[in-house]
Amino acid sequence: EDKVVQSPLSLVVHEGDTVTLNCSYEVTNFRSLLWYKQEKKAPTFLFMLTSSGIEKKSGRLSSILDKKELFSILNITATQTGDSAVYLCAVESSNYQLIWGAGTKLIIKP
Amino acid sequence: NAGVTQTPKFRILKIGQSMTLQCAQDMNHNYMYWYRQDPGMGLKLIYYSVGAGITDKGEVPNGYNVSRSTTEDFPLRLELAAPSQTSVYFCASSAGGKPYEQYFGPGTRLTVT
Numbered sequence: 135e136d137k138v139v140q141s142p143l144s145l146v147v148h149e150g151d152t153v154t155l156n157c158s159y160e161v162t163n164f165r166s167l168l169w170y171k172q173e174k175k176a177p178t179f180l181f182m183l184t185s186s187g188i189e190k191k192s193g194r195l196s197s198i199l200d201k202k203e204l205f206s207i208l209n210i211t212a213t214q215t216g217d218s219a220v221y222l223c224a225v226e227s228s229n230y231q232l233i234w235g236a237g238t239k240l241i242i243k244p
Numbered sequence: 245n246a247g248v249t250q251t252p253k254f255r256i257l258k259i260g261q262s263m264t265l266q267c268a269q270d271m272n273h274n275y276m277y278w279y280r281q282d283p284g285m286g287l288k289l290i291y292y293s294v295g296a297g298i299t300d301k302g303e304v305p306n307g308y309n310v311s312r313s314t315t316e317d318f319p320l321r322l323e324l325a326a327p328s329q330t331s332v333y334f335c336a337s338s339a340g341g342k343p344y345e346q347y348f349g350p351g352t353r354l355t356v357t
Contacts, residue, residue, distance in 0.1 A: 138286070143284075165344075166344050168344050175350045175351055176248075176334060176348035176349060176350055176351060177287075177334075177346075177348050178348070179344075179345045179346065179347075182344050182345065222286065222287070224286075224287075224344075226343065226344045230275065230292060230294065230343045231289055231292070231302060231303070232287075232289070232343075232344070232346070233286075234286030234287040234288075235286050236284060236285050236286045237286065
């Protein structure tokens with residue numbers, strides 16, 4: 135059975151800290167790995183990764199994929215209170231479907 | 245653009261009742277999806293559609309039905325509501341070449357008692 139596992143489930147840090155969120159997967163017919171941010175309501179797209187070792191960056195967020203070890207990490211540097219959210223990892227399989235992890239709830243304390 | 249819109253935002257149903265959750269998008273996206281999200285869990289795909297007139301089951305389709313008569317609309321029908329269907333329901337859409345970049349509606353919180 136395809137699955138995506140995220141860790142930790144929740145994380146509390148102080149503003150300015152750097153955090154690393156983890157996502158491991160076991161999915162047949164892997165196409166890509168995705169990171170989404172879910173604040174109060176709907177998830178919003180952050181990154182799509184398809185190749186190992188190539189870092190994607192957007193401001194203070196960066197992510198990398200290891201297709202050999204089947205995991206990805208999402209780093210957030212110099213965290214701000216606005217980074218507080220649930221971060222979701224998903225894997226796209228070949229039939230247009232995304233398999234989602236349960237998410238990491240990140241709380242940034244001022 | 246309004247993006248993806250969903251109605252209603254909240255609904256309480258009694259066991260055995262039926263209802264339709266509405267979803268519309270104005271981005272001319274071919275692909276549309278219905279998910280449910282239970283507390284502390286990831287999103288589970290209920291149904292998806294790759295274009296008008298084409299729908300397919302996702303991971304958890306039992307107890308639900310969909311139709312896609314137009315590109316814009318993708319309603320989700322719940323027949324004979326059960327407490328296990330208490331959840332937050334999200335509709336999403338994506339462009340044809342980018343199924344991974346999904347745009348989500350604000351969600352419908354449904355309680356079945």
